[in-house]
Amino acid sequence: MSQTPPVLDVRDLSKTFAIRRSFFGRGGGAVHAVDGISFAIAEGETLGLVGESGCGKSTAGRAILRLTEPTAGEVWLDGERIDGLGAGEMRLKRRDIQVVFQDPYSSLNPRLRARDIVAEPLRNFASAIPGGIEERVADLFDRVGLRPDQMDRFPHEFSGGQRQRLVIARALALKPRVIICDEAVSALDVSVQAQVINLLARLQRETGVAFLFISHDLAVVEHVSHRVAVMYLGRIVEIADKAALYGQPRHPYTQALLSAAPVPDPDGRRDRTILKGEVPSPINRPSGCHFRTRCPSAAAECAKVSPVLRDVGGNHHVACHLVEG
């Protein structure tokens, strides 16, 4: 059977940060930021990754990109394993796997003109550009909705939304297979957010690029994603098609997140659950199910056995002992 492999295939990825003892001899140990997450993204697909602050979303993205070394697990890109590549080989792979962060200003060289920012990856990587680099840069400007007269501007001469368009143009320059967007629109005004989101959707239709869309904003993720994964304390607790995840969330944590967020629920189908307490520390996690200390329906079993993600039907995966199916 020959099937096209997923564009991005992440298997049991973990990242643990070692921490030093404090002056008072407290602490020591490890931060389990990402704890064995697995998912795959197909060509032209957007997977949303949501969860509260500190649950490990950015660390997951950075470990996939090797901006931080994964502690364990595998990352496959178009059927090729990339997590073990050396620095030089990984640099070449960055053509195919790009990233857009929240703050475009910090990721742009303030001394370069916009045209050179977009041309830089082309000069560094591409051997021959049909039509030449100038023409390609002009095309990229056009695609992301920037005007030709803005090509000679410096990053500080753009608005926040325009700067994010510039970052997207640069990310697209080498025709990547997947772009990891980490809170890519979170700093923008709502109306500008919508423009950038529409831009990403159009670019995906035109190029088939896959997105891993990391955000704490459930409404934005609902808008952009085909499927959505929910993280809690380093683990994926639920992953499903968008409609199923938002329409019939099965994990008590997802239900609580959605009932707390201003996400439209026109049919009033979702039960209201209020999350009690704080997220436990990733240094000292509860035994068994990490969510049990805040779960409204935790049972004795939940403290003993860590629930695994399983398919409860229709490609809807949930890690909870109490969910049937």
Ligand SMILES: Nc1ncnc2c1ncn2[C@@H]1O[C@H](COP(=O)(O)OP(=O)(O)OP(=O)(O)O)[C@@H](O)[C@H]1O
């Ligand atoms: N370099 C590091 N050293 C030690 N701990 C770290 C490091 N980077 C992240 N962490 C910890 O790992 C956990 C996950 O952090 P991460 O930034 O991935 O969360 P996040 O889900 O992206 O949060 P946010 O929504 O606030 O961006 C946190 O507890 C964080 O403090």
Ligand SMILES: [Mg+2]
């Ligand atoms: Mg983050």
